[in-house]
Amino acid sequence: MSQxxxxxxxxxAWLLTDTPGSAFQAASxxxxxxxxxxxxxxxxxVGLLIIVTLVITALFAPLIAPYDPVAAxxxxxxxxxxxxHWFGTDELGRDIFSRIxxxxxxxxxxxxxxxxxxxxxxxxxxxxxxxxxGIIDTVLMRITDIFLAFPKLILALAFVAALGPGIExxxxxxxxxxxPPYARISRAETITIRNSDFxxxxxxxxxxxxxxxxxxxxxLCLSSLIVRVTLDMAGIILTAAGLGFLGLGAxxxxxxxxxxxxxxxxxxxxxxxxxxxxxTAIFVVSLAFNLLGDGLREVLDPKSDx
Amino acid sequence: MNEPMNETLLRVKNLxxxxxxxxxxxxxxxxxxLAMGKEKIGIVGESGSGKSVTGRAxxxxxxxxxxxxxxxxxxxxxxxxxxSEKEMRRIRGMGISMVxxxxxxxxxxxxxxxxxxxxxxxIHHQVSKDEAKVQTLKMLEAVRIRNPEQVxxxxxxxxxxxxxxxxxxxxxxxxxxxxxxxxxxTSALDVTVQLQxxxxxDDLVSERGMGLIFISHDLELVSxxxxxxxxxxxxxxxxxxxxxxxxxxxxxxxxxxxxxLPKIDGDRTQLPVLERDDAWLGDDNHNLTG
Amino acid sequence: MLKVDNLNVVFGHGADKNHAVKEVSxxxxxGESFGLVGESGSGKSTVLNCxxxxxxxxYGSIEVDGxxxxxxxxxxxxxxxxxxxxxxxxxxxxxxxxxxxLKEPIAIHKLGDANQRVERVLSEVGLGPQFRFRYPxxxxxxxxxRVAVARALxxxxxxxxxxxxTSALDVSIQAExLNLLxxxxxxxxxxxxxxxxxxxxxxxxxxxxxxxxQGETVEIINREQLQTGELKESYTRQLLVASRxxxxxxxxxxxxx
Numbered sequence: 116m117s118q119x120x121x122x123x124x125x126x127x128a129w130l131l132t133d134t135p136g137s138a139f140q141a142a143s144x145x146x147x148x149x150x151x152x153x154x155x156x157x158x159x160x161v162g163l164l165i166i167v168t169l170v171i172t173a174l175f176a177p178l179i180a181p182y183d184p185v186a187a188x189x190x191x192x193x194x195x196x197x198x199x200h201w202f203g204t205d206e207l208g209r210d211i212f213s214r215i216x217x218x219x220x221x222x223x224x225x226x227x228x229x230x231x232x233x234x235x236x237x238x239x240x241x242x243x244x245x246x247x248x249g250i251i252d253t254v255l256m257r258i259t260d261i262f263l264a265f266p267k268l269i270l271a272l273a274f275v276a277a278l279g280p281g282i283e284x285x286x287x288x289x290x291x292x293x294x295p296p297y298a299r300i301s302r303a304e305t306i307t308i309r310n311s312d313f314x315x316x317x318x319x320x321x322x323x324x325x326x327x328x329x330x331x332x333x334x335l336c337l338s339s340l341i342v343r344v345t346l347d348m349a350g351i352i353l354t355a356a357g358l359g360f361l362g363l364g365a366x367x368x369x370x371x372x373x374x375x376x377x378x379x380x381x382x383x384x385x386x387x388x389x390x391x392x393x394x395t396a397i398f399v400v401s402l403a404f405n406l407l408g409d410g411l412r413e414v415l416d417p418k419s420d421x
Numbered sequence: 422m423n424e425p426m427n428e429t430l431l432r433v434k435n436l437x438x439x440x441x442x443x444x445x446x447x448x449x450x451x452x453x454x455l456a457m458g459k460e461k462i463g464i465v466g467e468s469g470s471g472k473s474v475t476g477r478a479x480x481x482x483x484x485x486x487x488x489x490x491x492x493x494x495x496x497x498x499x500x501x502x503x504x505s506e507k508e509m510r511r512i513r514g515m516g517i518s519m520v521x522x523x524x525x526x527x528x529x530x531x532x533x534x535x536x537x538x539x540x541x542x543x544i545h546h547q548v549s550k551d552e553a554k555v556q557t558l559k560m561l562e563a564v565r566i567r568n569p570e571q572v573x574x575x576x577x578x579x580x581x582x583x584x585x586x587x588x589x590x591x592x593x594x595x596x597x598x599x600x601x602x603x604x605x606x607t608s609a610l611d612v613t614v615q616l617q618x619x620x621x622x623d624d625l626v627s628e629r630g631m632g633l634i635f636i637s638h639d640l641e642l643v644s645x646x647x648x649x650x651x652x653x654x655x656x657x658x659x660x661x662x663x664x665x666x667x668x669x670x671x672x673x674x675x676x677x678x679x680x681x682l683p684k685i686d687g688d689r690t691q692l693p694v695l696e697r698d699d700a701w702l703g704d705d706n707h708n709l710t711g
Numbered sequence: 712m713l714k715v716d717n718l719n720v721v722f723g724h725g726a727d728k729n730h731a732v733k734e735v736s737x738x739x740x741x742g743e744s745f746g747l748v749g750e751s752g753s754g755k756s757t758v759l760n761c762x763x764x765x766x767x768x769x770y771g772s773i774e775v776d777g778x779x780x781x782x783x784x785x786x787x788x789x790x791x792x793x794x795x796x797x798x799x800x801x802x803x804x805x806x807x808x809x810x811x812x813l814k815e816p817i818a819i820h821k822l823g824d825a826n827q828r829v830e831r832v833l834s835e836v837g838l839g840p841q842f843r844f845r846y847p848x849x850x851x852x853x854x855x856x857r858v859a860v861a862r863a864l865x866x867x868x869x870x871x872x873x874x875x876x877t878s879a880l881d882v883s884i885q886a887e888x889l890n891l892l893x894x895x896x897x898x899x900x901x902x903x904x905x906x907x908x909x910x911x912x913x914x915x916x917x918x919x920x921x922x923x924x925q926g927e928t929v930e931i932i933n934r935e936q937l938q939t940g941e942l943k944e945s946y947t948r949q950l951l952v953a954s955r956x957x958x959x960x961x962x963x964x965x966x967x968x
Contacts, residue, residue, distance in 0.1 A: 133849065134841035141808050141844040312802035316859070319763055320816040320866065321789040330815075334806050467881040468852075582751075611750035612908065612953045613965055620962040638881065645956030681886035683915030685954070686938050691890050692915075695883035 152414045159410020165403035173219040180213035185368040193386050203388040206378065207368075211392050214370035218393065221371045222400065225286055225355045226348050232290035234344050237297020238336055242328050244298070245305025256302065262295040267350070268357050275363040282371065285364040289354050293347065300343055304336045338415035346408035349401035356397050372397050430600055430632045431479070431517075432456045434493035438471070438478050438656075441486055449474045449487075451656045451703075461626060461633045463643035463664070465678075466653035472636045475653070476602045479634075480517055481509055497599060514545045518593035522605040524585030528577040528592075535561075535573030538592045545596040560591045564621050583614035587621060594625055600632040608637070619646055640667075640678050652678070655702045674701060712902050713739040713762070713870055718771035720757050720926075731757050732769070733926045739919075741869075744896065744903040746917030748910060748950075754926040755906045759872050762904065763794045775870065786820070793863035797875035799855035803847040809833075809858050810843045816866050828865060835898075836861045836891060853884035860891065864899070871896075873905040877912065889915060910937065910954040922947045924968050 131148075135141040154160055172179060188208035196203045202211035244255040262270070274288035308314060309332070317331055352372075358364035359373025367374065372393040379389030438450040450471040455462070466472040477483050479494060481501065494501040496516055504512065513519075521527050529537055538560060539553035548556070554573070561569035564587040572580070572588070580588060586606060593601060603622065607615040623646070626633045637643050643650055644667045652659040652675050660672045670676060677695035720732040732754040739745040747755040760766040762773055767782040774780065775791055796802040803812055810829060817825045833843060836857040847855055856876065863871055876892065877885040889912065896903055907913050913920050914937050922929040922944070930944045942948050946968045952961050 133845070135808075135844040138808055138810055138844055141810075141846065145846065312796040312798055313804045315765055316794070316796060316802055316862065317804075317815060318765065319789060319792075319794050320862075321786045321819050322815070326819065331804060335804075467883060613750070613949060616953050616957060616962050617965060619957055620959060623957075623959060640882070641956050645958065678882060681883050683886070683889060683909075683911045685911050685914040685951075687911075687915055689915060691893070692886035694887055694890065 149414045153410055156410040156413060158406045159413075162403040162406025162408075162410065165399060166407060169219050169223065169400055169403070172216055173223045176216050176220055180210075180216040182210035182213040184209060184214045184217040184370045187368075193382065193389075195386075196388060202392040203386070205375070205389050206382065206386075209368075209370075211375075211388065214375060215372070215393060215396050218370040218372045218375065218396070221282065221365055221369065222352060222355070225282070225289070226351050228286045229290045229293055229351050230344050230348070232286075233293035234297055234340060236290075237294040238301045238333060238340055240294070241298040241301025241303075242305045242332050242336060245302040246309055246324060246328055246332060248306075248309075252302075255298070259295045259298045262292065263299075265292075267292045268354055271354055271358060272361070272363065275358060280363045280366060282365040282369070285355060285358045288358070289351055292354075293351065296347070297340055297343065300339055301336045304339060305332050308332050308335055342408055342412040342415055345404055345411055348404035348408070352397060352401050352404070428458055429456050430458050430497060431634075432493060432495045433479065434491060436475065436478060436489070436491040436494065438474050438483065438490075439488045441488070446488070449656050450478065453653075453656075453658055455651060455658075455661070457632055457634070457649075459630050459632050460649065461623070461635060461647040463635045463637060463647035463650045464653060465637055465640050465643050465650055467638060467678075469655075470653040471656035472638075472653050473604050474656075476519065476604050476634060476636050480513060480519055480602065482519070511545075514541065514596040514598065516598055517600045517602060518596065518598040520586075520589050520593050520601065520603045520606045523609055524582070524589040525577065527589055528585070530577050533574050533576055534580065534588045534592075535575075538588070538595055541592045542595045556595065557591075560595045561588075563594075563625060564588070564591045565617075566591075582610050583618060586610060586618050590618070590622060590625070594629070597629065598631065600634070601626065602634045602636070604636045605638070606635075608639070615642075641682065654697075657702055659701060673698065712741040712743070712776060713745075713904065714772075714774040715758070715762070716772045716774070718758060718761060718769055718773065720754070720761060720766065720769045722768070731926050732761070734771075735921075735923070735926075735928050737919075737921050737928070737931060739870075739902055739904060741902055742900050743919065744905065744917045746913035746920040747904065747906045747923060748908065748913045748920055749923035749929075750908060750950075752925065753923040755923050756874055757926075758923075759794070759874050759904065759906050763792060763872055764788065789816075789868075790820070790866050791868055792870045792872065793866060793868040794872040794874065795856075795859050795863050795876045798879050799852045799859060800847075800879070802859050803855055805847055808844045808846055809838075809850075812858065813862055813865055816862065820866065832861045832865050835864065835895065851884075852880050853887055856880060856884075856888050857891065860888075860895070864895065867899075868901070870902045870904065873903060875907055876905070878907065878909065885912075892916070910950060914938070922950065 129140065130144045132140070132144065135144055186209065191204050191208035192206055194200050194204040200210050200212065202215065205211055205214070240255050240259065244252040270292045271288040274291055275284055278284040278287065314327060314331060317327060355364055356373025356376065359371040360377040362377065365371030365374050375393035376390050376397070379393070382389045434454045436450060436453040437448065439446045439448045453475055464472045464475060474483065478489050479501065483489065491502060496512065499508070499512060499516070501509070501512070528534065535554070535557055539557040542548070542556050543553045558569045558573060561572055566572050566584065566587060572584070577585065606622070607618050610618060622633070635643060635647055644664045647664050649661060650664050650667060651661050652672070654674050659674045660670065662670055662675070667675070677693070680693040681695050683692060716736050718732055718735040719730070722729040722731055735754070735758055737745065747758060749755045757766065761769040764784040772779055780788070813829045813832065814825045817828055822828065829843065830840065833840065838854065838857050838861070842850065842854065850858065873892070877888050880888060893916070895901065903916070905913060905916050914934055917934065919931065919933050920937065921931045924946055929946045930942070932942060932947065936942055937951065940948070940951065942951065945966070949965060952958070
């Protein structure tokens with residue numbers, strides 16, 4: 116960085132200086148470099164754009180959607196694509212485009228809640244197990260293994276069956292089935308970090324386990340976890356859609372994408388748009404999260420550091 | 422000073438190596454020239470001095486994005502810059518061999534060391550398996566392994582560091598190369614084991630009439646082991662000096678390196694700190710990094 | 712100041728049992744610089760880890776200032792004893808700035824006026840304020856080791872344990888770090904325990920030296936003995952010969968110990 120051209124403008128110079136004057140400046144500089152790295156990856160940017168679009172769509176759904184997503188109009192049922200109904204209408208005459216727009220809220224709702232529940236549980240279980248080792252590790256990891264032993268969708272199905280159908284229960288079920296891989300990743304990272312000299316050094320300064328785990332180990336697990344969660348988003352969307360498809364997720368008439376594909380199934384041959392439109396939405400958003408995750412991996416991977 | 426005593430084995434003229442980087446081209450080696458015969462020549466420098474890159478550039482072992490330029494790299498009449506990859510492979514075994522720092526990374530972990538050494542032999546010699554094994558055992562004996570039959574059957578993780586490095590030397594010397602490039606071959610070893618391994622290397626080199634390029638950061642060790650020393654800094658050769666005359670060197674960098682070492686008989690005063698001088702690098706030192 | 716008596720460390724059990732340190736005893740006076748020298752596997756670093764409290768599977772006795780240490784150390788212990796590690800690349804948290812690394816012990820011990828303390832200790836190890844908010848990857852190996860020294864100093868200990876503090880550095884940088892360590896010891900009247908495989912470094916830094924091999928103390932010598940070569944044990948003599956460079960004849964006399 117010492118060779119940056121002198122005509123570099125003020126902000127950039129401030130960000131890229133080799134001698135930051137405050138912790139904030141140092142962190143911003145690091146963030147900026149990460150951002151530059153990220154934007155070098157075209158596909159990741161595409162993924163990010165799609166997700167930003169999804170978020171904007173969800174936020175402004177009432178303004179974007181031309182029709183009420185749940186108002187049935189039987190006179191208008193099963194209309195093909197047209198200027199009035201961009202994505203056609205479904206078996207109850209509802210505008211599919213509007214339903215997909217409103218459905219983006221449900222999709223975001225599911226993935227955000229799952230991430231908020233599953234990721235912290237996973238990182239906590241993983242770092243605690245990895246740091247202490249011994250009996251604590253064995254107990255926590257065997258519990259994790261029990262959850263990992265079942266296929267995700269089957270386990271989610273079992274939970275939903277027990278809790279009763281509905282989107283909240285679907286979220287809980289998906290969260291319960293999602294944390295074990297995060298615990299595994301965090302544990303593996305923790306074990307490699309635990310014996311490093313910088314952790315020994317902080318132990319020799321009197322830091323207790325709580326401080327070491329939260330301030331020194333967790334930040335290092337975070338990057339791989341963020342990448343993994345982002346990559347998992349696609350799976351979460353698919354599981355949510357799967358539950359919806361099986362009638363165990365969001366209940367009619369809510370415009371959940373999975374439930375929509377399920378409803379459109381009976382019309383797949385003659386009215387292809389019923390299933391294709393929500394299916395495409397699921398596909399595009401899942402893909403976007405995968406692209407974003409790959410991009411983040413390149414930026415955040417601690418191995419590419421220093 | 423730049424000419425070897427006996428016939429020339431390897432001649433390198435104006436070798437430069439640079440690597441592309443986001444911040445522009447980074448020069449790792451600049452205008453390095455050397456000529457050597459059947460002798461032990463040491464390349465000494467600190468990290469980033471370009472000593473390892475020089476060794477690898479000669480054998481064309483650098484990644485493909487490296488830019489290598491040289492007026493001449495000739496080994497016994499073979500122009501190494503113009504050799505095809507096939508000819509190069511031949512030269513890498515029977516002409517020039519290389520031993521690297523850590524045997525753990527250079528040996529295949531899932532094959533016995535004996536198999537790996539005998540394979541190195543059969544690649545270059547048309548012989549039966551049994552003959553290759555006989556040669557391998559002989560070679561293991563030559564690197565003073567006391568029970569070659571037993572070591573032949575061991576896997577790389579079952580041998581100690583010193584033994585591993587002897588095995589590497591056996592493997593590199595079995596095709597009978599004319600020149601061995603040893604890149605920090607003993608830095609990972611304890612000092613006594615290090616010297617024992619060097620003694621083996623020394624004996625083999627003189628018995629077989631080979632040349633040796635010994636790359637190391639340890640000036641004292643190199644000066645007691647090699648005939649001539651090339652001192653590198655910042656990708657440039659600072660000076661080429663006979664090992665025996667090292668203590669009389671006048672080059673400020675060499676002097677600095679010698680002086681900053683703590684000595685057992687030293688008087689414990691502050692160690693002189695090496696002052697670096699950009700003038701040593703010549704005029705084009707702008708894009709040089711460590 | 713520091714007294715180690717009949718220290719033993721055993722790793723593993725059954726067939727994998729490894730008696731890594733056997734009956735090691737030594738005494739370090741206040742203000743003294745004590746060296747532990749040996750080849751790999753000699754147990755020298757293990758001894759250091761027992762003193763620092765990183766290892767707890769030892770038996771025997773370790774006393775600091777006359778008070779015996781238990782396996783679990785009270786928080787006040789860390790004001791007395793600090794450590795500098797070998798690898799400057801591994802001993803700093805990669806995601807923390809130098810400032811954050813140095814402020815952490817201040818926060819743990821609730822010392823207050825963190826900014827002044829950080830500034831003071833950085834200038835003491837010869838790093839200007841421009842380094843304060845850098846990340847470790849923006850520093851060279853020598854600079855990182857200076858930060859590691861600063862971190863050890865910030866709690867103002869009396870004993871500093873040095874585990875091969877310069878063996879990962881270039882010789883010119885080694886000279887700078889050794890000078891710094893000497894200077895700091897003088898200024899703060901510190902007690903050092905230095906672990907190294909390099910006789911020259913130990914001889915430069917230490918008054919009394921314990922030579923270790925295979926977990927046992929071979930002999931405890933002083934610096935003059937090293938210089939005159941008046942050594943009792945042949946192991947030490949061989950080590951001395953080996954550290955003087957390559958000598959083809961001498962190598963044939965080498966024994967396995």
